[in-house]
Amino acid sequence: MSKLTKKRVAYFYDEEVGNFYYSMGHPMKPHRVRMAHELVLTYGLYKKMQIFRPHLLSEEEMTRFHADDYIDFLRHVTPDNVEEYGVEMQRYNIGVDCPVFDGLFKFCQMYSGGSVGAAYKLNRGDADIAINWSGGLHHAKRSEASGFCYVNDIVLSILELLRYHQRVVYIDIDIHHGDGVEEAFYTTDRVMTISFHKYGEYFPGTGGVKDIGMDQGKNYSLNFPLRDGIDDDSFESIFKAVLSRVMERYSPGAVVLQCGADSLAGDRLGCFNLSLKGHGACVSFMRSFNVPLLVLGGGGYTVRNVSRCWAHETSLLLDTPLPDEIPNNAFYEYYAPDFNLSITPSNMEDQNTRSYLDNITTYLAQVLKGVSPRPSVQYSKEVHRIELADSNDDDDVSEETLAQRNADNRVDDPREFYEDANDQDKTSSSKPAADKKA
Numbered sequence: 001m002s003k004l005t006k007k008r009v010a011y012f013y014d015e016e017v018g019n020f021y022y023s024m025g026h027p028m029k030p031h032r033v034r035m036a037h038e039l040v041l042t043y044g045l046y047k048k049m050q051i052f053r054p055h056l057l058s059e060e061e062m063t064r065f066h067a068d069d070y071i072d073f074l075r076h077v078t079p080d081n082v083e084e085y086g087v088e089m090q091r092y093n094i095g096v097d098c099p100v101f102d103g104l105f106k107f108c109q110m111y112s113g114g115s116v117g118a119a120y121k122l123n124r125g126d127a128d129i130a131i132n133w134s135g136g137l138h139h140a141k142r143s144e145a146s147g148f149c150y151v152n153d154i155v156l157s158i159l160e161l162l163r164y165h166q167r168v169v170y171i172d173i174d175i176h177h178g179d180g181v182e183e184a185f186y187t188t189d190r191v192m193t194i195s196f197h198k199y200g201e202y203f204p205g206t207g208g209v210k211d212i213g214m215d216q217g218k219n220y221s222l223n224f225p226l227r228d229g230i231d232d233d234s235f236e237s238i239f240k241a242v243l244s245r246v247m248e249r250y251s252p253g254a255v256v257l258q259c260g261a262d263s264l265a266g267d268r269l270g271c272f273n274l275s276l277k278g279h280g281a282c283v284s285f286m287r288s289f290n291v292p293l294l295v296l297g298g299g300g301y302t303v304r305n306v307s308r309c310w311a312h313e314t315s316l317l318l319d320t321p322l323p324d325e326i327p328n329n330a331f332y333e334y335y336a337p338d339f340n341l342s343i344t345p346s347n348m349e350d351q352n353t354r355s356y357l358d359n360i361t362t363y364l365a366q367v368l369k370g371v372s373p374r375p376s377v378q379y380s381k382e383v384h385r386i387e388l389a390d391s392n393d394d395d396d397v398s399e400e401t402l403a404q405r406n407a408d409n410r411v412d413d414p415r416e417f418y419e420d421a422n423d424q425d426k427t428s429s430s431k432p433a434a435d436k437k438a
Contacts, residue, residue, distance in 0.1 A: 013132075035306075091143075152184065167192070174299045175271070182211075189371075259295060267302050276308065308326075
């Protein structure tokens, strides 16, 4: 493992993204991104980064992965004309957990534009690390929204990275399985996906340990299914054990890390018991490899903890320790009563026994022995990105089987449909919530 060095960090942020859905009380609550940015400002971290406003990703750029008709639907549907799109609403899984709201397409353009723009900065060598906390929406499929994810910015950014890198590793520490990203690259060895997530009667219900990819992508999808209550020490130990082997065996040219904060203790939809220490250890570990690193947001539904987490991890990427006392800022009252950056784990039982974790770690180590040090595809800067997305072709029987398996396994969490009284982050500006996650 290489020694930490000073790195050039590009940070993508648009204040407007925090305005979408702010007044509707949706659990995704994009204003958590604005809260995290406020901490980045008040802690002075912005002085050590280049800050960019993301460009709006075009419809054409989105269709490098997504189906043309699906993106055309997102561009045209509005709350005023939604009744005219009854058939399309069902076809594209738009509804309770993925509702239509004012500015939906622009919202997609902004967060996906930040992720693709960040990948572009890494490709150009303008930055060593690029951050987009508004990205990381890992559930969206080629022709389907899911879990408040409409456009899969992760897949689009990986496709951008593949223009200049033979191999890309995608890592997901969100409590939910990164099913959309895994499915997109399930049959290719150019991308290795690794997801650490809650498994068993939990959305989206996919990500079993034996789901390791197929065809050319066999052994290039890794899943570490976890039980309730995993703590810092256990999570850090399995993460480092698996990723050490991945980085040694696969030797990627770039890494994408999705930092969903719903794996933290106290998340209203989560059931893990991580503090900032355990969650942040994953970020620091991947930073230490000195490989171009794209860091994205994701889930997280106790917004005061999401903002704490992403501000803390911004500081880790900058190698700049922060004092625990939160400075005065526009959202200061959210951090009552202690007004500290740290998050205290609960006393919940860790149901992940040492033998259980060791057995899965050993199994994944065996899978990695089947990984070729070099992908079978000849590297070329002229690789056409759309070809890598064709694994979702409706005529491909194996992919139809995969999509059906994911649909059959999908599990919805009833806690995601909560009323106003259960909204822990209620403010004078919030209204009743009734939707779901990313």
